[in-house]
Amino acid sequence: MREPGGEIPPGYSPSRNLPKEIKTILANCLAHGWRRFVETAENFPEECGYVLKLLGDVYKNDAVAKKRGIEGAVRLHFHQERSGPLMQNLHAWMQAQFAERKVEPNSSLGEAIRYMLKHWKALTLFLRKAGAPLDNNLVERALKRAIQHRKNSLFYKTDQGARVGDLYMGLIHTCELNGVDPFDYLTRLQENAKPVRSRPRQWLPWNHPRDPARPPPG
Structure with a gap:
């Protein structure tokens, strides 16, 4: 993400083709992670249902912020307070799936989880950076x-x-x-x-x- 706003999708190098004086902050699209669980929900309905419910609540929070006209630092605090615990629960749950060997890493569900964990920092920028969007x-x-x-x-x-x-x-x-x-x-x-x-x-x-x-x- 280039200061002060904008977003870079997964797989794009934020420093490529940009002048050195432009500061970049990597933000990944949360909707890309969402879609991976939607695509495999038929095979893993319970697990994907849990993930999609948590992400759905995060998007509901964002919709509330938009409806109230909440922006900037106020929106950041709003998400930290309401969406932060949801994302923490999701992160802990995904780690547990592998740690407790409940999910095969090479399965479609495992790949969806690995994608989220690999890009977690960039996917959750909206919890640390004011103005960062949830998706692209x-x-x-x-x-x-x-x-x-x-x-x-x-x-x-x-x-x-x-x-x-x-x-x-x-x-x-x-x-x-x-x-x-x-x-x-x-x-x-x-x-x-x-x-x-x-x-x-x-x-x-x-x-x-x-x-x-x-x-x-x-």
Whole structure:
């Protein structure tokens, strides 16, 4: 993770291709660990159910923090107090599975546990670093959208058409990130073309009212 925010997925070298003066903090995506247990839950329902319940409670805590608008150091303390014990219990349970030989290390469950233990420090950065996210899902969704747009771009006839498509993709995704309905937003831009031209900053997606019943910004 680069200061002050951002996240690096598993397998990526944080120092690769980055200037030496940029400090990096490695953060792994907790959702990647989650998925490994989901994928093997059919074969180990009881064990995976226990892990997924604990991780689910951690995500519930994060959802509560977001709903309350808790950020920074306050969010960090919130997770340390509520999610810290859950993650400690999970770590102890996973270690016990191998120590007590309850799980074969080369089984799908064993591999899921080994992945979590190997990346534990980076997976739990949100318990030590203010602002560290639980996962990288937001960035991954954004990358998938760009890849999808690249495929669709094969059908543009002109460079200008491609530029317009890029513009709309950026606007639509920015609307979604800000909880704004893209169709409603683009419709309002068309209906208020003159005010948009005179005061464009006030019509950016994050200044657009989330409730369509509210008047346009500015």
